[in-house]
Amino acid sequence: MGRLGGAGIYIHIPFCKQACHYCDFHFSTSLKKKDELVNALVKELELRKDELKNQNVETIYFGGGTPSLLTIDELQFLISEVYKNYQVVEHPEITLEANPDDLSENIIIQLSKSPINRLSIGIQSFFEADLKLMNRAHNAEEAKKCLSLATRYFENISVDLIYGISGLTNENWIKNIDTVLGFNIPHISSYALTVEPKTALDSFIKKGVIDNVDDDLAQEQFHILIEKLEASGFVHYELSNFGKPDYFSKNNSAYWQGKPYLGIGPSAHSFNGNERGWNVRNNSKYIKSLEVNILPIETEVLSLTDKYNEYIMTGLRTVWGVSLEKVERNFGLQYKRYLLEQSEKYINEHLLYIDGDKLLVTKKGKFLSDGIASDLFKINLT
Numbered sequence: 001m002g003r004l005g006g007a008g009i010y011i012h013i014p015f016c017k018q019a020c021h022y023c024d025f026h027f028s029t030s031l032k033k034k035d036e037l038v039n040a041l042v043k044e045l046e047l048r049k050d051e052l053k054n055q056n057v058e059t060i061y062f063g064g065g066t067p068s069l070l071t072i073d074e075l076q077f078l079i080s081e082v083y084k085n086y087q088v089v090e091h092p093e094i095t096l097e098a099n100p101d102d103l104s105e106n107i108i109i110q111l112s113k114s115p116i117n118r119l120s121i122g123i124q125s126f127f128e129a130d131l132k133l134m135n136r137a138h139n140a141e142e143a144k145k146c147l148s149l150a151t152r153y154f155e156n157i158s159v160d161l162i163y164g165i166s167g168l169t170n171e172n173w174i175k176n177i178d179t180v181l182g183f184n185i186p187h188i189s190s191y192a193l194t195v196e197p198k199t200a201l202d203s204f205i206k207k208g209v210i211d212n213v214d215d216d217l218a219q220e221q222f223h224i225l226i227e228k229l230e231a232s233g234f235v236h237y238e239l240s241n242f243g244k245p246d247y248f249s250k251n252n253s254a255y256w257q258g259k260p261y262l263g264i265g266p267s268a269h270s271f272n273g274n275e276r277g278w279n280v281r282n283n284s285k286y287i288k289s290l291e292v293n294i295l296p297i298e299t300e301v302l303s304l305t306d307k308y309n310e311y312i313m314t315g316l317r318t319v320w321g322v323s324l325e326k327v328e329r330n331f332g333l334q335y336k337r338y339l340l341e342q343s344e345k346y347i348n349e350h351l352l353y354i355d356g357d358k359l360l361v362t363k364k365g366k367f368l369s370d371g372i373a374s375d376l377f378k379i380n381l382t
C-alpha cells in the first residue's frame with residue numbers, strides 16, 4: 001500500500017437551504033431527491049472504483065452545495081462506501097464543508113465522533129448587513145456561536161471569509177479577521193466577492209440595487225488580510241488560503257500539486273493526470289443515469305499545452321511556485337524558454353521573481369496572479 005501514489009475523493013452534495021446571491025455552484029434548494037441522490041453517489045463510488053486501483057486515497061472531501069445538510073448517518077454511509085471500494089490510508093484527511101446554521105452542539109458532537117476530522121465552515125462575515133446582502137442562511141450571532149462550539153470538539157477547522165463586499169469597510173474587515181483569530185482557527189480561506197454572470201448579485205448590480213464591487217477596495221482588503229494573518233503565524237500557501245504550519249488543506253494541496261482526484265456527484269470534476277472529467281450538472285439527470293449504471297461524465301484528454309497551462313496557473317497561485325526544472329523536464333526546453341521570455345516584463349515590474357529554480361509571484365503581484373498566469377499560457381502546440 002505504501003508504494004502507491006496518493007489521490008483524493010471529492011463528493012459533491014448539491015443541496016442548499018437557500019441560494020446565496022453571489023453563488024454559481026451547482027445546487028438545488030429542494031431536498032426532495034436527497035435519498036435518491038445519496039444512492040446515486042454510492043453507485044458512482046462503486047462504478048468508478050477501478051479508476052483509483054493504483055492509488056491510496058489520502059483525502060475525502062465533502063463539498064457543495066451544503067454537505068452539512070446530510071445526516072450523520074448519510075455521511076457515515078458514504079465514508080464507509082469509500083472504505084469498501086478504495087484503498088484508504090491510515091489517517092486520511094476527511095473534510096466536511098458546513099454552514100453555521102447546521103452546526104448545533106449535538107451535531108458537532110456527533111460529527112466529532114465520526115471519521116470526519118476537519119470542518120470547513122462558511123462564515124463569510126460576522127456583520128448582519130453583509131450576510132443579508134449575500135443572502136446567507138445564518139446570522140452573525142450563529143456564526144460566532146458555531147465557532148465557539150466547533151473549536152471545543154475539533155482542532156482542524158477552516159473558516160471561509162469574503163472581502164470586497166459592497167459596504168464592508170476596512171475597519172469591519174479587520175474586525176472579521178480579528179474575530180476569527182480570536183477563536184484560534186488554524187486555517188482560513190478567503191475570497192474576493194466576484195460577480196458571476198446570471199447570479200442574483202449580477203442582476204441586482206445591473207438594476208442598481210447594489211453597488212458594484214470595488215476592485216481597489218478588494219485589493220486593499222486582500223493586502224490587509226495577508227498582513228494580519230502572516231503576523232499571526234499563518235503561511236499564505238495559496239492565493240486564497242492561509243494555514244498555520246501542519247494545517248494546510250491536504251485535499252487542496254494535492255489538487256494544486258497535480259495529484260489525481262475523483263469527483264463524485266453532479267457537477268463534480270475529476271482528474272487522473274491525463275484526462276479531465278466533469279459530471280452532468282443536473283441532479284435528476286445524474287440520478288437517472290446512475291440508476292441504469294451509466295456514468296454521467298464527459299471527459300477530455302489534456303494536451304501537453306493544457307497541462308503546461310494548468311501547471312502555470314496552479315503553480316503561480318501557491319507558495320511552491322513554478323519549478324523551471326520541472327517545466328523543462330515535463331514540457332521541454334522550448335516551453336521553459338517561452339515561460340522565461342513571457343515572464344520578463346513581469347519580473348521587471350516586480351510582479352514576478354525567480355528564487356533558485358522557482359518562478360514566484362511577488363507580494364505586489366499576488367492580487368493579479370491569475371491574469372499574469374494567463375499571459376504566460378501557451379496557446380498553440382508548437
Ligand code: SF4
Nearest residue numbers: 016019020023064065
Ligand atoms: S451555501 Fe454555498 S453552495 Fe450554497 S448557495 Fe451559498 S455559497 Fe452557494
